[in-house]
Amino acid sequence: MEIDAVYEAGTLYLDERDELLILDQTLLPGERRYIPVKTAQEVWQAIYQLKVRGAPAIGVAAAYGLYVASKNIEENDAGKFCDKVREMSAYLAGARPTAVNLTWALERMEGALNLARAAGVPPQALRQALKEEALAIHREDRQVCFSIAQNGLTLLKKGMGLLTHCNAGALATTGCGTALAPIYLGQARGYGFRVFADETRPLLQGARLTAYELADAGVDVTVICDNMAASVMAQGRIDAVLVGCDRVAANGDAANKIGTLSVALAAKHYGIPFYVCAPTSTLDPACPDGAQIPIEQRDGAEIAQMWYRAPMVAEGAKTYNPAFDVTGHELITALITEKGVLYPPFDRAIAAVLRP
Numbered sequence: 001m002e003i004d005a006v007y008e009a010g011t012l013y014l015d016e017r018d019e020l021l022i023l024d025q026t027l028l029p030g031e032r033r034y035i036p037v038k039t040a041q042e043v044w045q046a047i048y049q050l051k052v053r054g055a056p057a058i059g060v061a062a063a064y065g066l067y068v069a070s071k072n073i074e075e076n077d078a079g080k081f082c083d084k085v086r087e088m089s090a091y092l093a094g095a096r097p098t099a100v101n102l103t104w105a106l107e108r109m110e111g112a113l114n115l116a117r118a119a120g121v122p123p124q125a126l127r128q129a130l131k132e133e134a135l136a137i138h139r140e141d142r143q144v145c146f147s148i149a150q151n152g153l154t155l156l157k158k159g160m161g162l163l164t165h166c167n168a169g170a171l172a173t174t175g176c177g178t179a180l181a182p183i184y185l186g187q188a189r190g191y192g193f194r195v196f197a198d199e200t201r202p203l204l205q206g207a208r209l210t211a212y213e214l215a216d217a218g219v220d221v222t223v224i225c226d227n228m229a230a231s232v233m234a235q236g237r238i239d240a241v242l243v244g245c246d247r248v249a250a251n252g253d254a255a256n257k258i259g260t261l262s263v264a265l266a267a268k269h270y271g272i273p274f275y276v277c278a279p280t281s282t283l284d285p286a287c288p289d290g291a292q293i294p295i296e297q298r299d300g301a302e303i304a305q306m307w308y309r310a311p312m313v314a315e316g317a318k319t320y321n322p323a324f325d326v327t328g329h330e331l332i333t334a335l336i337t338e339k340g341v342l343y344p345p346f347d348r349a350i351a352a353v354l355r356p
């Protein structure tokens with residue numbers, strides 16, 4: 001495909017020895033290291049610790065993970081083999097609660113297992129059925145990303161300034177990403193986008209991963225602190241916002257990385273289009289609205305003690321570091337002064353309070 005090169009980010013793959021290797025994203029951007037994961041426990045830890053992360057990538061990792069873990073099941077009875085696979089699947093489903101792709105992929109895998117079981121095949125053939133379903137989920141993910149790239153690019157124009165939050169790129173999928181996919185396709189077609197990437201505290205997926213990917217692809221990317229997004233919008237530098245998602249409820253409420261709501265509120269205020277790039281595998285019709293989406297609670301150490309080790313931003317990515325921003329009077333309820341509380345219209349109130 002036109003932007004195959006982007007896949008070089010290579011989130012995970014089965015190697016020639018049929019082992020699952022995962023790019024350990026907690027080491028990026030400083031180090032690219034692939035780690036083998038062979039057991040359900042290792043897959044669970046890799047997902048929970050965000051060594052592999054991003055809704056689509058989590059789904060593909062769980063699918064491959066269930067397959068490779070099934071190779072550890074020493075069981076000749078097909079029924080007992082399936083029971084143990086289902087136990088592993090239920091265990092993996094508990095690694096992280098918000099990204100619906102995790103359970104979606106595992107349900108796909110169990111469906112393939114059930115079909116093969118119904119055919120009365122032995123455990124080795126059941127394992128092969130798991131492998132083929134994982135490969136199918138992987139192939140589909142790559143195609144879905146490219147389709148999102150094509151559909152997303154129809155909404156964008158050459159030279160646009162774009163803002164994104166967290167990482168919804170090649171590193172969050174096994175293809176060219178979701179929110180970053182239209183950016184990659186635009187890059188390939190000379191759109192000349194200027195991308196602003198929120199660092200995305202506390203785990204810095206924007207600074208560490210989005211900037212890494214986009215700089216590596218030659219995209220003009222500037223890392224900003226999360227608290228700068230509104231200011232950059234106010235300066236007229238953002239024409240559209242593109243974000244990923246982890247689960248979209250039946251009414252369209254979308255769960256995404258913490259901080260996305262703030263970006264959406266600012267975009268709304270400045271009349272900037274806010275696009276959520278959502279594979280249909282991330283749509284959850286069984287979830288009526290956002291209030292029903294399970295929100296993962298993580299260890300506070302991620303706020304208090306982690307990550308701030310250089311490099312946090314990939315070489316090649318720019319940074320923008322204004323020390324202040326301006327809040328428009330239309331957003332201010334009152335000015336509290338020593339001479340009293342001033343209410344809008346502030347021009348008249350300020351003139352009055354300063355009058356000798």
Ligand SMILES: CSC[C@H]1O[C@H](OP(=O)(O)O)[C@H](O)[C@@H]1O
Nearest residue numbers: 053054055166168172244256257
């Ligand atoms: C393309 S889905 C990416 C989605 O996943 C990220 O969360 P995490 O890094 O914790 O897995 C974030 O919400 C991204 O938008």
